[in-house]
Amino acid sequence: MLEIKNLRARVGNKEILKGIDLVVKTGEVHAVMGPNGSGKSTLAGVLAGRAEYEVIEGSVTYDGHDLLALEPEERAREGIFLAFQYPVEIPGVNNAYFLKAALNAVRKHRGEPELDAMEFMALIRGKMKLLDMDQALMSRPINEGFSGGEKKRNEIFQMAVLEPTLAILDETDSGLDIDALKVVANGVNALRSPERSAIVVTHYQRLLNYIVPDYVHVLSEGRIVRSGGKELALELEDKGYGWIETALERA
């Protein structure tokens, strides 16, 4: 469903992605790992349509569409969800109100009827439980005054409500303690199905104990330098990223 071919992208004059090839089939979970600065977040940002990244070459096809030709909101309505590494605070805008507007934008696009407030509240109640979300967070402004863990949980909660077909998690595990990590992983696992896929971007193997990927890719200096099954993550954990780089130099 997602096919990335020779993707090159830059920020300003700095080329960050130097030719990425990746195919994610429906139902698969792919982990993208790599050291800081390897281009993991850039890849996530390009897929979501962040304006500061300029694509210089390559193509991304999603469900048969040219993904790069779509506006960010069109990608979102097509079922692409990005869980932000740094969720944004929006003062004055109620969390539940925002999520209802987002859900209805997606539903409208799919030709489904929009939900009213009552239907929406009924829908989110179960999801709140899944993510162990405090009801009070719903009536607070988006992410304002949330702790780091609350923000990340809120991202996964939004994901659970929007039910994307392709979820991209950008270092969702960073800054989470082990309990929060389990809650977040539960949320992601609950969404796993043969119709949905996910790209889990992470620096550490730890998250992958809870969200077990079908494939692991290692990104280094803007290229995928190694791909494998879930055991690759364990090997990395054991030997460190230096191992990959040394192996590359030798080759």
Add this chain to the structure above:
Amino acid sequence: MSTETRTIEELATQEYKYGFVTDVEADTVPRGLNEDTIRQISARKGEPEWLLEWRLRSYRTWLTLRDPDWANVKHDPIDYQDIIYYSAPRRPKTLKSLDEMDPEIRKTFEKLGIPVEEQKALAGVAVDAVFDSVSVATTFKGKLAELGIIFCSFSDAVREHPELVRQYLGSVVPYSDNFYAALNSAVFSDGSFCYVPKGVRCPMELSTYFRINAQNTGQFERTLIVADEGARVSYLEGCTAPMRDENQLHAAVVELVALEGATIKYSTVQNWYPGDKNGKGGIFNFVTKRGHCRGANSKITWTQVETGSAITWKYPSCILQGDNSVGEFYSVAVTNNYQQADTGTKMIHLGKNTRSTIVSKGISAGHGQNTYRGMVKIGKNASNARNYSQCDSLLIGDQCGAHTFPYIEVKNTSSQMEHEASTSKIGEDQIFYCRQRGLSTEDAVNMIVSGFCKEVFRELPMEFAVEAQKLLGVSLEGSVG
């Protein structure tokens, strides 16, 4: 510039929807201002001698005053001799019913969505519509009269209730108050008058709709609202004007009087023509609004949503004389393109245990300059007076400005004052976040701006809150960065 910035700027350049001109025959006085002009205006309105005298005293005072130059706005000097001070649609002397209203004018108000015909009126809103200088229709007059409420044009009030007008006119804003108040007092043409008798709660929202139509005219309306002991009234005014290349002056005066235990809520949705996107044309809105909490336990609330005008110079204020009286000011001011606003309030605490709240939200976009100017004064007898002020500015784009000038003067040691201020910017990351969740840029900006203004919008009567929110979206089309 990023895509977001450009899109938001496109959004902010939406056209002014009310810029049409109505073709009606008008009765005007010659251009320029002298004692003769004033005599003519007064004569045309068939005014009593005392009012003419008051106008002339105002005029003579005005001659001794200068335009205020302290406001944080820039404009070319105004030639006060190049203005037509009175323009009235020509019509039969008195209208026996609304059916006799000029069909052209009626069409105009229909285009604006003003329910002049009673049967079409929004449930529970009585409207007085002022076209150029003259009040053309007052709906629900009869129904209100049953409760003893007087709601009519200022001219009718002068004719039918001279004793009330004479007692209260200029008692809150004396003609010598400032340059524009003096000018208004000399040449005011019409406006609305409202008196709510003792113990009566006005059962509906009262509303005035102002429209400047004729070319080269200034609109000098005057509103006077008196709530007698224990009375309650909620009042809303709205304003629009045609699009014209030259600037037009609007110098109004609004006086509110709340006697013991009375409550007045005054809400404004101001959408005068703001000029084009290069700053050409637009209304100069130089207005003096003041409320007097004369009796104990009285309360006056000003709520304003200011999206229009090329320049706004306006400080709805409260004099809190009665013990335990309460003054409130809730404001949203938007400046886009080359609009300038210098607005805020004054809270003058004189009585004991008086309380005031100020919530000001300034939104600047394009090259807009938005200034909050507020004064809180606690007199020496105002023991236990309290004030809370909050001024927030939201910047959209990097060409606009937000300025805050709070003045505080305290002469009583038992008082409590709080002042909070913040400045924020709509960030591209906020907009991207919303878009990544499926919302369009336009919806994202509207949502962020509405969230910013929420505390003020909830003070507006329900149907107008919805209107104000829409208006804000329109005003901001094309403005962020």
